[in-house]
Every structure is written in structure tokens, then in C-alpha cells.
Amino acid sequence: MKKLFFNDKSMLFVVLLNVAVIFLQECGLDSALLNVTDIACTVLFVVEMILKHFAYGVKGYWHDGWNVLDGVVTIISLPALLTYFTPALSDYSFIIAFRALRVFKLFRTARRFPNLKEIWMGFRLALRQSAAFLLGYFVIIVVVAMFNCALFGKAAPEYFSTPLDGIYSMFQMFTVEGWYEIPNAVAGSMPPVWLHIVRTYFCLLLFGGGIIGMSLINSIFVDALAADNNDDVKAKLDQLEKKLDTLQQLLEKSQDNK
16 A cells, blocks of 8 residues: 555556546547546545555644645546546536546646756746845836726727737737737727727737736846855855865965975
8 A cells, every 4th residue: 555655656647647547638538448447546645645544633634735736636627527437528618627627637646846946946936036026016006007008998908908808908918919909909990090090009018018018037046046056156155265275275374384
């Protein structure tokens, strides 16, 4: 039992097998072998969770973050088993939604990623350090979106009929997804005299919010992610410098003694 359910490599094999089965099923392949394998994998996950509850206790099991991830993924994937034993339920949308949640079993492989803890800590640090800029950037998008709704709500209602539509349109422009469709849609509904003014206005938005703004966000975030590595390198350089100073002092003393 312990060799199977308390061994990360064994359970990783079961997870990967189950992910492969789900992949084939979602590709349209339907066979009794795939269905039985999916059920067997889910049963193994449930047994694993029960055995670990007995081994660690309820509090001990749910105190560990990885066990929380495994347990939640196992629980939310259980309702999908109903479709195997009660085929009539497969027509209901909520059962289809639960069946789709099986895909989250892939997250059970997360604990096996190398240096995942360090990556997560670096991500949290980067997010914390760039939070103020991200918030300011989002506020600018909201303000510009509402301004555009007031100006172009009637000219291009598909993009600026409501502030939510305007925010989405600004995200499209700033990520260079709709950088020419949106200005063309607005300009096409405006009088000819406003054509170049509208295009110039949107070019300025794209340059300021898309090219400059997104570049700043990327640079700040990447710099914050690399901060831990830079600190380690700096600490090692400081240690090396101290050793060199010590060696220099020893050499000076030896020369003085001579």
C-alpha cells in the first residue's frame, strides 16, 4: 500500500496515465478500456486520500498545501463518475461542467516540478513589488475606457457601448490585438474631417498604453522575478571580496615579515 499510495513516483504515473486517458476522450475517442481506466484512476486517488487521512489525520492532511491541492482536485472530479453509471445524466449541463473539471487532475503533477517553491516565491515577490504600477495601469485603462465610451459610444457601440466593453477594447489595443480594427471601426463611423484626428488619437493611445505601458510592466515584473537571483549573486560576490581582502592582508603581512 505505502509503495503505491505514499510514493510520489507511483502516483505521478497514475496522474499522467489519467491525463492521457482524458486527453484521448476529449479528442473524441470513446472505448470501454478508456472509461474503465479513468474510473480506476479516480478510485486510486480516492483511496490515496482516505489512506493519507488515516496516516496523517484530518488536520494533518489538510494542513499540507500539496495535500489540499490533491484533495480538492479529487473531490471536484468525483461527480464526473456519475456519467459512467447513469448515462442519462450526461445530457445535463452541470454534469458536463463537472466532467470538464477532471482536467484539473493535471495540477497533481505540480509538486514534482523542480524548484517550484522558489519560482512561486519569486512570483509573489514580483507581484508585490509591481502591484502599485499594475493598479495604476489598470486605473488608467478604466479612465480611458470611460472617456472613449463617452466619445465613441454611438460611433462604435460594439467596442464602446458600456465601460466594460471599453475596458476590454483597451486591453485589446494595449496588447496589440485590435490595434487597427478598433480605430478603423470608430473612424469609419465619423465624419471625414475627424478621420485623421481619430486615428492620431488611437495611435497615441497605442504608443503610450501598449508599447510603453506594457514594456514597463514586463520590465518591472521580470526585474522583480530576477531580484532573488541578483541578491544571491551579490552575496556571493561580497563573500569573494572578503576572501580576497583577507588574502591580500595575509600577503602584506608575509611581505612585512620578510
